[in-house]
Amino acid sequence: MSARSIRRGAPWSDRAVDVLIYAILIVTSIVTLYPFLNVLAISLNDSTDSVRGGITIFPREFTLENYKVIFNYDTIATGFRNSLLRTLAGTVMGLISASMIAYTLARRDFQGRRFVSAYLAVTMYVTAGLIPFYILIRDLNMMNTFAVYVLPGIVSAFNVFVVRSFMDGIPYEVQESAKIDGANDFTIYWRIILPMTKPALATIGLFLAVGQWNTWFDTYLYNGSSEHLTTLQYELVKVLQSTTNNSGDYRSQNFIQSMSTVSPDSVKMAITIFVSVPILLVYPFLQRYFVKGLTLGSVKG
Secondary structure (H helix, E strand, C coil), X not given: CCHHHHHXXXXXXXXXXXXXXXXXXXXXXXXXXXXXXXXXXXXXXCHHHHCXXXXXXXXXXXXXXXXXXXXXXXXXXXXXXXXXXXXXXXXXXXXXXXXXXXXXXXXCCCCCHHHHHHHHHHHCCCCCCHXXXXXXXXXXXXXXXXXXXXXXXXXXXXXXXXXXXXXXXXCHHHHHHHHHCCCCHHHHHHHHHHHHCHHHHHHHHHHHHHHHHXXXXXXXXXXXXXXXXXXXXXXXXXXXXXXXXXXXXXXXHHHHHHCCCCCHHHHHHHHHHHHHHHHHHHHHHHHHHXXXXXXXXXXXX
């Protein structure tokens, strides 16, 4: 008997609950999708026509002029390259560090696991603040370097605990069996434990990638004077400021000329879509791991 036939024979109260759940899901989907589709429609609509309002989820007068304005900004290509590099490097190094520390803390024969876990937990709630951190970065000679994008955040206590919670669910007998077969610790970690923790790694990998991709404030603090180290988000923040103030940017004559043909609101919508697309393209490949990894990690933690 199918699930549908069972629901048909269910009491009216159960069917009413089903209808209510579906109604809530439909409303939630509409509320979630409509703002994004509306922003996409405005970004693809002629800016002069957009001023009239009334655009829903489809553009009235299709155009790519709003996106051309963004690409006319001279340093967008450099910012995109640096953002892509920092996202890849930060995600890979963050995954390796979190998984290695988690593997160590998940081992029963590690005597200092309680102390290290407590120490990491404290770092989640206690920080020195922005000014001491800035002084530390300066004293480490990381100002105006690409390393400042990756090294300061290479270890995250939250990510370590998520992966460790997942590894705690792996029977320890698996490692003991591998040791009997002659495998060393690194072989066990690389060939046995890591493949079994894909859901947890996909979960924190998505967190790391989104965080690295969306960050711009560290560029402003540490690399603001180095154009070759600029990031996409930082450049787009400057574009937003230029469109809001109607001032353009003295380094980009193409940008100033392009801004005379579009409205600031249309450019803002195009920027929003431009920075969202890369994450939207990555998420579907990780979605099947994401829910499982986050759920299991929270339950076992």
